[in-house]
Amino acid sequence: ASPFPPPLAPLLLAGGDSSPISLVRRPMVSMKTKGQEDEAPEERVPHLPWMRHPVDIDSFSGCPVTSLPRLDPRLAEVLQRMGIESFFPVQVSTWLETIGPGAFQRDICINSPTGSGKTLAYALPIVQMLSTRKVRCLRALVVLPTRDLALQV
Numbered sequence: 001a002s003p004f005p006p007p008l009a010p011l012l013l014a015g016g017d018s019s020p021i022s023l024v025r026r027p028m029v030s031m032k033t034k035g036q037e038d039e040a041p042e043e044r045v046p047h048l049p050w051m052r053h054p055v056d057i058d059s060f061s062g063c064p065v066t067s068l069p070r071l072d073p074r075l076a077e078v079l080q081r082m083g084i085e086s087f088f089p090v091q092v093s094t095w096l097e098t099i100g101p102g103a104f105q106r107d108i109c110i111n112s113p114t115g116s117g118k119t120l121a122y123a124l125p126i127v128q129m130l131s132t133r134k135v136r137c138l139r140a141l142v143v144l145p146t147r148d149l150a151l152q153v
């Protein structure tokens with residue numbers, strides 16, 4: 001039996017230049033007695049419990065803007081006016097985990113290559129959630145590591 005609690009949220013992972021950040025090598029010391037620790041085999045186990053069931057972004061395909069389930073028609077219209085006709089796989093998979101049928105509130109970590117569309121992937125669910133509410137206080141905070149990146153977002 002697993003010594004860890006059940007997973008709380010998926011990790012969205014894609015190929016390309018992304019690295020499997022959720023996986024670390026560490027011995028399963030919790031399953032050994034003290035004398036056995038030296039012989040404990042190393043296993044690839046996720047670093048955080050909620051990262052233990054990654055969702056493979058590459059298994060999703062793109063999707064026309066008009067076909068994304070539950071997308072607010074006002075947002076679809078604005079996106080199409082901006083020239084966005086379809087969503088990239090990271091955007092579809094993130095949407096399905098946050099807003100799509102069967103989604104429920106939880107933390108999500110997305111690891112996907114540069115330029116794959118992560119910004120819209122996380123921004124669209126936020127905008128959709130806020131679009132149906134009266135917003136009286138801070139509801140979303142985007143933190144970026146550099147000023148340049150912050151200006152892009």
Ligand SMILES: Nc1ncnc2c1ncn2[C@@H]1O[C@H](COP(=O)(O)OP(=O)(O)OP(=O)(O)O)[C@@H](O)[C@H]1O
Pocket residue numbers: 083084085086087088091112113114115116117118119120
């Ligand atoms: N669905 C889409 N259709 C067309 N263009 C898109 C779509 N989504 C994003 N783009 C464009 O693709 C480019 C890359 O997107 P974005 O910057 O969001 O990628 P990223 O994964 O966040 O990259 P980085 O890792 O550098 O932050 C941007 O110019 C963006 O406007």
